[in-house]
């Protein structure tokens with residue numbers, strides 16, 4: 001019995017080693033996820049594209065990585081220390097819905113994507129990411145049905161392509177309040193939320209603010 005187990009373990013470990021060797025030959029390091037680290041923070045620390053890391057590791061949902069998970073960082077020369085996520089004391093944001101992250105912040109072929117896209121079923125409730133005041137609620141071109149909430153410290157959040165807006169201008173909303181239903185309005189393919197976080201009017205990568 002012990003012998004069978006030993007053979008099994010050797011097989012198991014050699015398979016793992018084999019995979020590791022192949023990856024390492026391409027150049028890169030294995031990073032072990034520590035508490036408070038997000039894929040976005042890891043990618044930023046190593047200065048490697050988050051989509052590349054997700055693809056290389058077969059990670060479908062970059063918001064669901066776990067402590068102790070080993071992640072291959074292509075192109076990295078050494079393991080680096082990642083600053084853990086600490087919510088900014090002055091303002092905390094939550095995910096406006098849970099769904100599938102289908103598009104990242106950043107440059108696309110011909111344009112710059114100012115937010116992230118989160119796909120889910122039409123009609124899914126969209127929540128206010130932080131407390132604030134509604135400063136726009138209406139139809140706006142490519143954005144379709146759009147809501148903008150203005151927060152403290154010159155932050156604002158943008159929610160686009162909604163099926164229906166449930167708040168109006170000057171409404172006060174608390175974090176987690178339902179503000180809209182997920183839709184496919186404006187320039188959109190499939191029901192999803194286009195979500196932006198802006199600081200002083202400039203779009204920031206929302207993944208830097210979301211745990």
Ligand SMILES: [Zn+2]
Nearest residue numbers: 115116117194
């Ligand atoms: Zn988008």
